[in-house]
Amino acid sequence: MNRWVLIAPILVVGVLIAIFAIGLTLDPSRVPSPLIDKPSPAFELPSLRAPDQLLTERRFAGQVSIVNVWASWCVPCRLEHPLWMEWAETSDVPLYGLNYKDAPRDALAWLARHGDPYQAIASDRAGNVGIDWGVYGVPETFVIDASGRIRYKHIGPLDPTSMKNTFRPIVEQLLQESGA
């Protein structure tokens, strides 16, 4: 009995330390998306470069694609932008932009200044499509598989390490799955 009185508090504290230690390694600002493995939400938005053309989610059908949510007012977007410029040059996987709550003029000026890596850009001025996609902070990047389902979401700017160790391997795995 006396032995247990001594051991029990140490055990309890040990378990708490383990739980808190695991908690410290998690980032509470990254909320897992419930959209993973679901078809990408439908949308119909004007193209940023040609506002009379409409872009829809059907554009993603049949191939692995990437959707990057960005805005000209978003500072971290500039941080990851060189990675997307490199992506456009080195990869066949198409990169699409979702220009979130941005004035088209500002967005175009931003692209003229920093380069335009996107195959096509949908302009979501009101942010309604952003809500449908569960966007809560830009930049966010979605990976969509050949069947049009969202398979991965990266929240926040990509850095060279997360691009190399996480993002690229996921895209490559999806490419293998689709037999491309």
Add this chain to the structure above:
Amino acid sequence: MSLRALLLAVLMGLSGALIAASDDLNPEQEARYHDLLEELRCLVCQNQNIAESHASLALDLKRQVADMIVAGRSDDEIKTYLQARYGDFVLYRPPFKPRTWLLWLTPFVVLVCALVIAVLMLRRRRPVRTPPESIDREALRRLLDKE
């Protein structure tokens, strides 16, 4: 424009934006609107609910909630709508399901454990009721009988 006039203009603009979302609601709808906003977490500033937050996403979501109330959607439908996009995290009262069993049940498990431990300890400590040896029971009874 003086600084004070600028400040006033900014504040009026802000309050306009805040009021606009619930403009078209009747009193009953507005009560629902405010109750819902209290229960929804803002994902940008995570320790605020949507009612308190002035983040641009929170303003958008307020407008969305107001629109859905006007469109006659129920509270549950609105919560499901947001949950499908942002996950359980958006609800301050997460649903009871296998993933959240630990979250909901831990307090009760701890309570039961504490009660069990308390009962065990109290039992062990119950004083043993043996009369003090020094009292002569016979003498006591004689004394009482005399009374």
